[in-house]
Each structure stands twice: as C-alpha cells, then as structure tokens.
Amino acid sequence: MKRSFFIILAGLVVTAVSCTKNMEVDRPDFQVSLNAANLVADTFTYRMGDTTRFQFTGSAGNIAFYSGEIGKRYDNRVVSHRLGQLTLSFASKAEWGTQTNTLKVFVTNKLTGLDSATVVNAPWTEITSRAALATSATVVNSGTIDLTDQVANAEDSLFIAFRYSGVTGSTQRTWTITNYLVNNVFPDQTYNVSSLTTDASFWTRYGNVWSPATARWTATAGDLKITGGTGTAPTNTSWIISRPLYVGRVSPDVSTGIKSINEPDKTGYDYRYNSPGVYKATFVAFNHTLDEEKSVIRELIIKVIP
Known part of the structure; x- marks a missing residue:
C-alpha cells in the first residue's frame, strides 16, 4: 500500500513541473x-x-x-494623449433688431456639474474679444481662436459655451452659429475634437425665460440657433454648452x-x-x-x- 502511494505522488510532481514550463x-x-x-x-x-x-x-x-x-x-x-495648439473657429450671423452685445462666448475647464446653478456660477473665462462676431445678417467668420492657454495639459477637458441675452423693449436679435470646429493642431496633423456634425445631440441648454418658446437655443448638425422675441418679449438669458471636450485625446x-x-x-x-x-x-x-x-x-x- 505504501509503495503505490509513492508512485502516485511522483507522478503528480512530474505533472506539476511540466505544466509550469513555458513554451x-x-x-x-x-x-x-x-x-x-x-x-x-x-x-x-x-x-x-x-x-x-x-x-x-x-x-x-x-x-x-x-x-x-x-x-x-x-x-x-x-500614444493616447497629445496636445498641440487648441483652436476654436465658427461663423455667425445676427438677424433682426439692433440690440448690441447679445452674444458672449465662454470657456472653462472647471465645470463640476450640469445643473443650472453650477453652470451659471462656474468659473467661466470670457473669450468673446478673441472672436470676430457678426453685426448683421452677413455671415462673419470668427477667425482662428487659440484656446491652448485655457487647458492645463493633454489630459484636461474643456467646455465651450455661447450665452445669449435679449432685453424686452425692442426687437431681440436672432443668432445663428455655423462651421463650429474645435481642433488639436500639430505642424503635420490636425485632430478634430468637436464639430456640429459629431456633437449635435450633446449640447446642453439652459435659460431663465422660455417665453416665447423659440427664445432658446436649438442644436442641429448644421447650426446652433436662437430666435429672439419681439419688443414685448420678456428679457431672456440663454446658455448652450458643449459636452466635455477631451482636448488632447488622439488615436494611436x-x-x-x-x-x-x-x-x-x-x-x-x-x-x-x-x-x-x-x-x-x-x-x-x-x-x-x-x-x-x-x-x-x-x-x-x-x-x-x-
């Protein structure tokens, strides 16, 4: 009986050694x-x-x-993240009325939530002065807006916002944004971070007045648009905010x-x-x-x- 035990044990040792040997x-x-x-x-x-x-x-x-x-x-x-020159560009036109300074452009990399209070109180940086904006129904290209200084590193995220304001008492402006692009640009290659076509369903809208119902932003694959009211329409502030843009994310x-x-x-x-x-x-x-x-x-x- 003891002899049989030792034979079986030896077989188990040989099997264990052979199973651990790599190819x-x-x-x-x-x-x-x-x-x-x-x-x-x-x-x-x-x-x-x-x-x-x-x-x-x-x-x-x-x-x-x-x-x-x-x-x-x-x-x-x-490579999964590289940051070159981060750029924003878009075209705009402003129809109807003569109200001024009704469109502002903002960015932030510190948006901690998407509820309206967090959005309004976020540490936004206004970049309106970096863009050329329309003053009439003639379409104006913003030019290339450098946003590289608005992010900390290649793994940072960024939100872009357009804020509209219309004041009761005169015809409010209607704004249309087209050709919106955010790019991560290198000397020999450009990565598209965001466009109207890819992000049409990801824009988030906020506002303090929805009367008339058209006085809020709409987002499609072709444009961002807000239609102002008549002179009797209430004062309106309306935001539209991009999804979080992971600006340095690239494909290997x-x-x-x-x-x-x-x-x-x-x-x-x-x-x-x-x-x-x-x-x-x-x-x-x-x-x-x-x-x-x-x-x-x-x-x-x-x-x-x-």
Whole structure:
C-alpha cells in the first residue's frame, strides 16, 4: 500500500513541473535593406510615386510595417494623449433688431456639474474679444481662436459655451452659429475634437425665460440657433454648452500587417510614397507563443522628392 502511494505522488510532481514550463520562442533573424544605389549619406532617396522595394533576409513569424507617414508612425503607436495648439473657429450671423452685445462666448475647464446653478456660477473665462462676431445678417467668420492657454495639459477637458441675452423693449436679435470646429493642431496633423456634425445631440441648454418658446437655443448638425422675441418679449438669458471636450485625446498610429505566422517567409515588400517628405520606415518582426513574444525592430530613413 505504501509503495503505490509513492508512485502516485511522483507522478503528480512530474505533472506539476511540466505544466509550469513555458513554451519558448526564438528571436526573429530578420533584416531589411534597400537598393544601395538610392543611398545618400544615411538616407535612401526616391522620387514621389516610385516603388520602394524593401528587401528581406532571414525569417520571422509575423511582420508589421509603419511607413512613417501621418497616422502610421511607430513612435506614436501607443500614444493616447497629445496636445498641440487648441483652436476654436465658427461663423455667425445676427438677424433682426439692433440690440448690441447679445452674444458672449465662454470657456472653462472647471465645470463640476450640469445643473443650472453650477453652470451659471462656474468659473467661466470670457473669450468673446478673441472672436470676430457678426453685426448683421452677413455671415462673419470668427477667425482662428487659440484656446491652448485655457487647458492645463493633454489630459484636461474643456467646455465651450455661447450665452445669449435679449432685453424686452425692442426687437431681440436672432443668432445663428455655423462651421463650429474645435481642433488639436500639430505642424503635420490636425485632430478634430468637436464639430456640429459629431456633437449635435450633446449640447446642453439652459435659460431663465422660455417665453416665447423659440427664445432658446436649438442644436442641429448644421447650426446652433436662437430666435429672439419681439419688443414685448420678456428679457431672456440663454446658455448652450458643449459636452466635455477631451482636448488632447488622439488615436494611436497603426501598422500594416504584411506577414502572419501561417504564411511562408517573404523576400521583400513594395511600397509607394505619394507625398514628398522624410519618413522613418519601421518594420517590427516578432515570433510569439501563448507564453512569450520576442521581436526585432528595423528602421530606415527615406527621403521622397518631387
């Protein structure tokens, strides 16, 4: 009886050891080269539209390619927040009546709630003076309004508000806002943070008087609009506020998969750059199992001329 016990115990030990052993993987033996005739100093030069033939040697289970173009850069593959120049722009027109200073523009990054009391008492910064506003039914473009100073860092949020006021006693103005855009701008790329098209259903409206019923903001994919009342309409203050804008949120750059583990080794890859510039082409070759991954990175600098 004791002998049988020890045999079973030994079997359990062997099983435990085998279950904890990881599946090992080799690092890829993978190299990339270009035609030496195109090499000037440390940069390979091609004409726009030429076929760039990357030549491979060695072996790899998987290969991913980052061309170095906008949206396809290896260095930005895990980026989730970047803050460039934060800009606001819109167009406006003001119809009917002659009341002045009836539209104000505000921003804040410290809005703690969306109830009307919190909104009215929030630490808004008025930026009306930074924008060109209409004085008649002629549409006026605001110009590019720099809001970078209104946020603390790339992970900050921002609210934008338009506040309308109409006073009883004379015809109140009707305002229409179009071409509203908030962008996060870099020298070579622009990320749209907010637009009328994307945010039509996210605007929030507040006001102290809803008589006449039209004296409140409406939001569509084409415009923001508030229709003032006649000279007998009550004094009205009406706000419309954007959703929280996460100003530095960006999408990570992506690669192109050019080989998977179930495909035979490739001898090369053809690519065409269609715009002049200097690009860092990056190949990531990797082998992996369920337990482990090993990779190598190969980079080449390519200059594309007209």
